[in-house]
Amino acid sequence: MHQDHVSLATGQRSLGDPAIAYPLRPPLTRGCPRTSTGRIAYPVEVDYAYDRVPAGLFDQPPGPDIARWAPLLPPLSAPTLGEGGTPLLEACGVLVKDESRNPTWSHKDRLNRVTVSAALAEGAPGVVVASSGNHGASAAAYAARAGLPAIVLASAGSPPAVQSFVRAYGAAVFSVPAERRWPLMTEIVDRLGYHPVSNQTVTHTGHPYGPEGYKTIAYELFVQLGRAPAAVFAPTGYAELLYGVWKGFTELRRLGVAGTAPRMFSCEPAAGGPHARAVASGAPAAIVEVGPTDAYGIACPAGGHRGVRAVTDSGGGTVLVTDEELRAAQRDLGREGLWQELSGAAGLAGYRKLGAVFDGPVVCVGTSSGFKDVGVGSADIAVATTFDEVAANLPAGS
Template identity: 75%
Template sequence: MTASRALLQRSLGDPSLTYPLWPPLTRGCPGSGDDRLVYPLEVDYDYDAVGKELFEQEPGTDLARWAPLLPPLDAPTLGEGGTPLLELGDVFVKDESRNPTWSHKDRLNRVTVSAAVATGAPGVVVASSGNHGASAAAFAARAGLHAVVLASAGSPPAVQTFVRAYGGKVLTVPVERRWSLLREIVDNLGYHPVSNQTRTHTGHPFGPEGYKTIAYELFLQLGRRVPAAVFAPVGYGEMFFGIWKGFTELRRLGLAGETPKMFACEPAGAGPTSVALHAGLDATIIEVGESAAYAIATEVGGYRAVRTVRDSGGDAVPLTDDEMFAAQADLARAGLWQEVSGAAGLAGYRKLGREFDGPVVCVATSSGFKDLGVGQAPVTVLENATWRDAL
């Protein structure tokens, strides 16, 4: 494996503030108090040491193919990445449900579980009601680590079964207890946190680095072109920011002359990115309304998503459940079954109704198997079925 060229951690709030690469600063920048915004960090690299030949390869599975532009990958691969880009009418759909645990979270967890291995942690802990928990449990199992997933009572039972299948321990607790309990497990058991620990979202500084590889793949899959626009489901905004960072790196390396406009697609009743942008804030916390898109319905906003919209010249697109259901149905009719949240990118593109001078990519994040209520509908048995019933 080619060596990582990662150098250090840098504050996204104040780029002049830098810190050693190890240990990952999972609670934001040191010295930030709970009474003000805690900014996340990103990883900086020795870009001059990264050869352009890195982007002459095929965009296949295993993130190790991008090792120079990722933190050290000490956890084994599960074959993450290399997901297909499919043409759907006037847009392209990047189908992240083809990852090992059927969601985009596998890109993040290959990197964050690697950090757990590198720091000698006995296990990982994550607060998640869906994709993140299943993915973390799978990569932890592959690396020989324990995994604890703190789920809310409203999480789908099938997803909790998914986590337990990998040997992960699920603790179902009230939503408001998840993050404080996560911090207690980190402090008392030494488990490595692969999800957020702060009031506004900072997450793991290495996590979005795994998502950059979506941009690398898109660049190659589009014939070494950058899309004019990217529409993606947004909750905390880690994937959204990671994709944007990947494109800025392609420009920095002299491989691309432009970057796409980035559009954050979120539930209308749970859109902290939209609220923060319209209020001129870096991040915010809101009251959440009901939404079937539970995977991206969050009260806690994050600076990464807000900054990505501002820097790219994009926007946030609030969506009703009906708009996401319609996009989900259209994807399914094209052979792509996504959970409601996973269809938000396509729903956002259609709602915005803009034309772009170049290809448009909608990121679809997760399999429809992850939705609430899947598999619970009663089955009707036809006692005297005939061929006419097939019409």
């Protein structure tokens, strides 16, 4: 690897207390042990030798393979599948960062390039993930590419098409009740030594290296726009994406590359919304009950401190969106050629619901292909053998 593409990661730092630092390895996948309690778990994040970042790193165009940003990522030992370099498109009156163009059709590929690299570095015999959708498919794909077995703990209600997608990569897929997925994953980690790429704590910490992969979205947006956007609206489940993008922009500002950073907006299902609850109450994180929603990809009962930090530190906010608002955003994106999963349309739905005016470009992150939605492939299509039957079934306005 070229010397400019060697990781400058130096260690891990607690989000509960930035004065507390740890070595870079092993990744603290159960959060900061010194600040976490039985009610709140604080994540750690990766720190870097920022004074050694090579000049001109952000002069290069974005493209597939996030290794182009390697100095500001943990060491990348897992092979690429061509993640990153996704387009920024004008649609529905905003700019949409279309993460469905990644190798497994979601933003999770950026995270899993980094976390599977960590599994290889730790000599783990495999990876384990608790996921019913994008994360499971992506982890399975990157593990397969790296020659590692993967265990995916899914829910019985996950779409059959997504289950088939995960199995295509050779993963061992198990249907597990939601309340048992995290405890069972922890047992697999402790007894088999598999590397966890999902959460194991009471509130969300997840993998400490994961959000580092999402920073590359911020780098790409800066290069694509020639500046930082005024605001970013992101679909939010556990907020790793939201925080990663925010951290990327703070690094650009710290390095003197960008003069500003965007306001970050968490867009969650109205049926739950742990980050909205935490921000509203001033809590570091929150746990909520989740009601019925088809946005299963971001319907999370446990929030994490990362999302709270991204929103409050950036001067942004939280937006709760209903399934009806999500469907309207999804439908309108589809009419402009972008098929997003219902969860993936939350950024646009949140922007519309907030109704704010910003002094600069607004980016809505579209996280995943609509292929992964509940019920995909089950709808009937009109049958036609004559022109009159075709004419009778044309969409309104055709």
